[in-house]
Amino acid sequence: MxxxxxxxxxxxxxxxxxxxxxxxxxxxxxxxxxxxxxxxxxxxxxxxxxxxxxxxxxxxxxxEGQIHVRVRTLGHGQYRNLLKNHPPKPDDEIDAKFGYDVDTFGAALIRAVTVNAVDHAGGLVDLDLDALLDDDEGVSPFDFEQWFRTALALQTQGGNRVPLLRAS
Incomplete structure (x- = not known):
């Protein structure tokens, strides 16, 4: 394994x-x-x-107001399927540049790679990803971006780069 x-x-x-x-x-x-x-x-x-x-x-x-979230890379096939499920929107230059739907892929990747979280004392935290990723009540844009970028960088390190998908 x-x-x-x-x-x-x-x-x-x-x-x-x-x-x-x-x-x-x-x-x-x-x-x-x-x-x-x-x-x-x-x-x-x-x-x-x-x-x-x-x-x-x-x-x-x-x-005490922070949690430490652990993320783990997906397998190559799982990551490719995630990309396929969030293809770039047709005629969207930003989506085309990144190779995925920038409005949906971030939260989907976070959901897929998040393993668990601990509080400042090391105790396991019951994660409610729906609440944490909610646009209005969830984590700050800064924390979302940091979470997403960490997950994406971890996923694409070491050559695990899946070719960009094209808008249909």
């Missing part, structure tokens, strides 16, 4: 956007304090320890 390559993608399921913004501000403050100390030759500002402690706390909370 062949062991197919796998990869892991981190997906945010609870954005904590307020915490993300605060963490970004603290990272900027941390850099500012380090640069100020480097310029003056002084010791690092004592506030740097406070900033680092708060940043570590925020990063823990942010990580």
């Amino acid at each position: 062949v062991t197919r390559p796998t990869a892991t993608v981190t997906i945010t399921i609870d954005a904590h956007s307020d915490l993300v913004a605060e963490a970004a501000a603290l990272r900027a403050e941390e850099k500012r304090l380090a640069l100020a100390a480097a310029r003056t030759g002084d010791d690092i500002d004592p506030r740097a320890d406070e900033v680092q402690a708060r940043l570590a706390e925020l990063e823990q909370h942010i990580a």
Whole structure:
């Protein structure tokens, strides 16, 4: 039996956007304090320890809102069938360029290659792919794109490139 390559993608399921913004501000403050100390030759500002402690706390909370999804490549025939089921739309230049229906192939590939997911503590997560891939309520466009690109790159590595399909 062949062991197919796998990869892991981190997906945010609870954005904590307020915490993300605060963490970004603290990272900027941390850099500012380090640069100020480097310029003056002084010791690092004592506030740097406070900033680092708060940043570590925020990063823990942010990580709690993420899952780590494992994807595994499909066999050559399975991948080819997936492409056949999502052919380029006739007269669509973008679809023709990529060789598949860009509106449907991404979610289909993600569904086909996703194996499982774990939370920040390593516990298995019950995946509801319909909910995660929902256009309105699912993962962010950034996370979808990252998930799709990881799956596609993993699928096409090592020469497992199926010839592009043509619109009928």
